[in-house]
Amino acid sequence: QVRLVESGGGLVPAGGSLRLSCAASGRTIGNHPVGWFRQAPGKERVLVATLNWNGESTYYADSAKGRFTISRDNAKDTVTLQMNNLQPVDTAVYYCALDTRTEWGMTYYAPEYDVWGQGTQVTVSS
Numbered sequence: 001q002v003r004l005v006e007s008g009g010g011l012v013p014a015g016g017s018l019r020l021s022c023a024a025s026g027r028t029i030g031n032h033p034v035g036w037f038r039q040a041p042g043k044e045r046v047l048v049a050t051l052n053w054n055g056e057s058t059y060y061a062d063s064a065k066g067r068f069t070i071s072r073d074n075a076k077d078t079v080t081l082q083m084n085n086l087q088p089v090d091t092a093v094y095y096c097a098l099d100t101r102t103e104w105g106m107t108y109y110a111p112e113y114d115v116w117g118q119g120t121q122v123t124v125s126s
Helices: none
Strands: 003-007 010-013 018-025 034-039 046-051 058-060 068-073 078-083 092-098 120-125
Touching: 003 092, 018 034, 018 092, 018 120, 034 078, 046 068, 046 078, 058 068, 078 092
Parallel strands: 010 120
Antiparallel strands: 003 018, 018 078, 034 046, 034 092, 046 058, 068 078, 092 120
């Protein structure tokens, strides 16, 4: 059974950076799309970024474009989200997710991801 564990969250001032990591165990993530989502208090979980199996195709929410970078290392079964110029609006719990039912393509919608991590808190102070 595959398991995802996020790390790297924390408290940073506005303008700061964080690097989130998502490590998979139990099976390889190599053929499947992976996404990063976030959920702020009282709001729905939304997609931040996703990429296909080899990382050559990526998608970013408008809020993440130009500031965040998603990447993956299939040999290590890890996915990272580099976040720069963080702002208070980026404060949320960040989740990584894996769609084991899709191969080679990309997945944009939360219900289509079947494996989720426990989340890591990102707090940006003003």
